[in-house]
Amino acid sequence: MADKPVADWDALAREWDLWRADDRQPTLWWRDDDAVDVTPALDELRRVARVPLALAVIPMALERPLQERLGPYLRNWGQVRVLQHGVGHLNHAPAGAKKSEFPATRALGEIELALTVAATFLRDTLGPDVLPVLTPPWNRIGAPALELLLRLGFHGVSRFDAFPYVAKTPELPRLPPFREINTQIDVIDWRGTRGFVGAEPALGWLVAHLSARRQGVVDPGLPTGILTHHLVHDTATWRFLENLQDWLARRGELGVFQDPRALWPLP
Ligand SMILES: [Zn+2]
Structure with a gap:
């Protein structure tokens, strides 16, 4: 399929070596979405992730309210930073349109109020380590x-x-401190099995994005993002995330995972 390039670990090694041959660092980052509570799946994420991780937390989901115990849990997890995952993860798109909590058709005053209340609630509940970064549900805004x-x-x-990864016209002026940093490798096959998408497409996107950055097709300075959803991971998904870190560790490259605080530094 056109949207699924395939690659294997050898292809990743070749792309990696091209970066290193130019004395460049192929940076990565890891975003995991939909957290609201301490669950066995979150425990598993904490066990599996040996690198810095951005956890996108839903502030005010109606059916899955944010649990206060998540705050102390995350404070004891040194390498995790919180991003704001929308407001309630509710669809406000018109019937038939793709799901979005913040579509252009929704009243802006309502969005402003909702985002502000949710941001305050998230900080009050989880503490000051929440980064002021929005990950809109369904990746749409x-x-x-x-x-x-x-x-x-x-x-x-x-x-x-x-x-395919192509240069985009920025929708916002690239004024510091505002930065858009996206993910490209979604390990879940949402439209198919809703399980692991498979190593070949996951590595295919990873190699393709690294290659597009290396060749300057997209901004080489922005890290390649792995997107996970801990609540739905099957064994194969966890295994791939472990394998990727093992592969990097064998090369002494685990440090390429960027700390979200460095991606969005506070002034
Ligand atoms: Zn989500």
Whole structure:
């Protein structure tokens, strides 16, 4: 399929070596979505992740309210940082349109109020380590709401780049401190089995994005993002995440995973 390039570990090694031959560092980052509580799956994520991780937490989901015990749990997890995953993870798109909590059709005043209340609640519940970065549910946000983020004091946004990776016109001025840093490798096969997408497509996207960065097709300075959803991982998904870290560790390259605090530094 056109949206699923395939690659194996040898192809990753070849791409990696091309970066290192130029004395460049092929940076990665890891975003995991939909946390609201301490669960066995979150325990597993903490066990599996040996690197810095950005946990996208839903502040005010109606059916899965944010649990206070998540705060102390995350404070004891040194390598995790929290991003704001929308408000309630509720669909406000018109019937028939792709799901979005912040579509261009939703009243901007309502979005502003919801985002502000949710951001305050998230910080009050989880503590000051929450980064002022929005990861919109379903990776979608309309242009008016995106502009609003600047005014509301957000430092960035994180969405998803689908393959093929091509240069995009920035929707917002690239003014510090606002940065859009996206993910590209979604390990879940949402439209198919809802299990692991498979090593070949996952590595295919990883190699393709690294290659696009190395060749300057997309911004080489922005890290390649792994997107996970701990609540739905099957054994094969966990195994792949372990294998990727093992592969990097064998090369002494685990340090390529960027700390979210460095991606969105506070002034
Ligand atoms: Zn989500």
